[in-house]
Amino acid sequence: MTDLPLDGAADQPEPAAVADPEPAELVLDDLPSGARGALEALLMVVDEPIAEITLAQALGLPPAEVAELVRGLAAEYDEQQRGFELREVAGGWRVFSRADYAPVIERFVVGGQQARLTQAALETLAVVAYRQPVSRARVSNVRGVNVDGVMRTLVSRGLVEEGGTDGESGAILYVTTSTFLERLGLTSLDELPALAPYLPEIDVLDELSEGVSR
Numbered sequence: 254m255t256d257l258p259l260d261g262a263a264d265q266p267e268p269a270a271v272a273d274p275e276p277a278e279l280v281l282d283d284l285p286s287g288a289r290g291a292l293e294a295l296l297m298v299v300d301e302p303i304a305e306i307t308l309a310q311a312l313g314l315p316p317a318e319v320a321e322l323v324r325g326l327a328a329e330y331d332e333q334q335r336g337f338e339l340r341e342v343a344g345g346w347r348v349f350s351r352a353d354y355a356p357v358i359e360r361f362v363v364g365g366q367q368a369r370l371t372q373a374a375l376e377t378l379a380v381v382a383y384r385q386p387v388s389r390a391r392v393s394n395v396r397g398v399n400v401d402g403v404m405r406t407l408v409s410r411g412l413v414e415e416g417g418t419d420g421e422s423g424a425i426l427y428v429t430t431s432t433f434l435e436r437l438g439l440t441s442l443d444e445l446p447a448l449a450p451y452l453p454e455i456d457v458l459d460e461l462s463e464g465v466s467r
Contacts (some may be wrong), residue, residue: 288312292322297392300389300401301425302345343418343425370410377403382433382445384418386426412436 309316327339407413416428416456442453
C-alpha cells in the first residue's frame, strides 16, 4: 500500500525534468531566424536609413547582436547578388535596388509609368520645388497630410531625389531633378514662377508648419 504512492510521486517529476530543456532549446534555436525575419521586415518598410540602436529597440535585442545581424544580411545579399542590397548610409541602414540593375529600373520608370500625376502628387511636387531642400516631414506639415507614398511616387518617376540630410534632425532632404526641369521646359529653378503674390511670407509658412508638427 505504501509502495504505490511512493512510485507515483517518483514518477511525476520525471516528465517535467525531461520536457523542460526541450522548449528552452527550441526558443533559443528559433531566435536567430525570428530576429532575422523581423529585421528584414523593418528594413523593408522604412523610407529613411534606420540606426542600429533604433532597430535594437524595435526588436528587443542587444545593439551588438543587431549590428551582427544587419551586417550578416548585407554580406549575404552581396554574396547572392540579390536584386537589392543593404547599405549603411547617413548613420543608418536602408535597402536599395542594386546598381547593377539600374538600366532595368530606368526603363521601367521612364517607359513603363507614363500615367499622369495625381493632384496630391502635383501639390507635393510644388512644395518640394519651392521649398527645396526639404524633408518629408516638412512637406507633410505644409500640406497637412502624410506624403510618404506620394514622395515615393515622385522619386520613382525621377522628379525628386535625395539631396543630403538635415544638420539638426538627420532627416533626408529632397530636391527636384533635372528631369523635373525638362518636363516643365525650364533650364533652371530660377525660371519657376514667383509665388510671392499668392502665398504668405516664407516665415509665416514656417510658423504654420511648425505649429502643425507640434
